[in-house]
Amino acid sequence: TLMSNLGLEHALGARGIEFGRASVGDRYVLELMKSRGWLLGGENSGHIICRDRTTTGDGIIASLQVLAAMMQAGRNLHEIKQQMAKYPQILINVETVSGLNPMQDPKVQSAVAEVEAGLDKRGRVLLRKSGTEPVIRVMVEGENREEVIRAADYLADAVRACGLSA
Numbered sequence: 001t002l003m004s005n006l007g008l009e010h011a012l013g014a015r016g017i018e019f020g021r022a023s024v025g026d027r028y029v030l031e032l033m034k035s036r037g038w039l040l041g042g043e044n045s046g047h048i049i050c051r052d053r054t055t056t057g058d059g060i061i062a063s064l065q066v067l068a069a070m071m072q073a074g075r076n077l078h079e080i081k082q083q084m085a086k087y088p089q090i091l092i093n094v095e096t097v098s099g100l101n102p103m104q105d106p107k108v109q110s111a112v113a114e115v116e117a118g119l120d121k122r123g124r125v126l127l128r129k130s131g132t133e134p135v136i137r138v139m140v141e142g143e144n145r146e147e148v149i150r151a152a153d154y155l156a157d158a159v160r161a162c163g164l165s166a
Contacts, residue, residue, distance in 0.1 A: 003044045003089075006124055006141050011084035024131075026057050040065075087123070089141035090152040094159045096129075096136050102159045103127060111158035115140065115151045123148060125155065 002021050012019045022032040026047055033041040033051050042048035047057025050065050070077060102108045108127070116125050123142020130137055136159050140152040 002126055002128070003139065004042075005044060005086050005089060007085045007087040030055055087141045087143055088145040088148045089139065090148050092138045092152050092156040093130070093133075093135040094138060094156050096134055096159070101129060102136050102162055105162040108155075108158050108162050111155055115155060119147070119151065123151070125151070127155065127159070 002024055004021065009019045020032050020036060022028040024043065026049060029041045029043060029049060033049065039051045042057060046059065048062035049057055050061050053061050070080065073080065112125055112127060119142050123140065126139040128137050138152055138156045138159060140148050140155065142148045
């Protein structure tokens with residue numbers, strides 16, 4: 001999904017495995033999987049869809065598939081997970097006035113562009129309205145934790161300053 005860790009994307013890319021991002025929710029992940037003919041997808045929440053087995057996130061099926069992969073590879077889970085570096089990911093929820101979108105504010109757009117340029121391909125930024133509460137989710141992830149924290153705080157302040165905060 002949109003929130004999947006950038007470390008996963010980089011690890012898969014290094015192995016020539018295609019990666020895609022979908023909106024949050026099994027429904028959107030499944031749509032992307034079907035459109036690309038993929039059998040495996042999921043969310044960082046742990047909802048993993050094994051499309052050759054089921055059409056929803058199922059923890060038991062995902063666990064069994066991990067065990068099968070471990071047996072096939074002849075490696076334990078600790079060895080397998082060493083192939084991916086999980087990048088620090090900071091999420092700040094900024095309370096907002098309902099119905100307003102910070103991405104329309106030029107100051108927020110400028111702040112996002114500045115942070116993205118600074119992170120280059122070593123990180124990414126995601127600002128999105130929550131579907132369940134009046135908040136803007138400000139997410140920054142990247143290789144360097146301190147840089148990610150500073151960037152997330154900077155963007156959260158930009159959202160607050162544009163007058164959208166409650």
